[in-house]
Amino acid sequence: MTPFLRLALRLDAAVSGACGLLMAGLPRPVAALTGLPAPLLLGAGLFLLAYGGLLAWLGARAALPRPMLWLLVAGNLAWAAECAALPLLGWVAPNxxxxxxxxxxxxAVAAFAELYLIALRRAALRSAA
Structure with missing residues (x-):
């Protein structure tokens, strides 16, 4: 666990938690503002609250297994793709x-995926040296 990785995990936890609080705590007002379905916002918000908690826990650990870091990269990239796919495929009709x-x-989640990839590259360089 490097200081860079710990910072990335903590930032991701804070952003995920804040977004989760907004979406789960105020799904109807956010839906009214965005044109996104309130049930989608509620479900995504609850997921983000749990995910933010997991990231905070991971950031407090002494070490993080590489497969877990790869899982975070894949999950963030999948979230980014789904955010783009929702309106493009007509699954939602936001304003x-x-x-x-x-x-x-x-x-944001693509940027966090990149931060985790940087951490993986740095760890590989350290172990090769």
Missing amino acids: GLGIAFLAVQAV
Whole structure:
């Protein structure tokens, strides 16, 4: 566990937790603003609260197995793809603010995936040295 990885986990935990609180705590108002379905926001928000808790726990550990880090990369990339796919495939019909809401999430989770990939590359370089 490097300071860089610990920081990435803590930032991801904070962002996921905050977004989860917003979506799970206020699904109807967020739905009214974004045009996204309230049940989708509630379910995603509850998931993000649990995910944020997991990330906080992982960030407090002394070590993190590489397969877990790869799982975080894959999960973040899948979340980013789903944020883009929801309106593109017609599964939801958000308004402009809803599109922006999904786009910001997609970019943020893709950025966290990249941070985890950087941590994996750094760990591989350290173990090769």
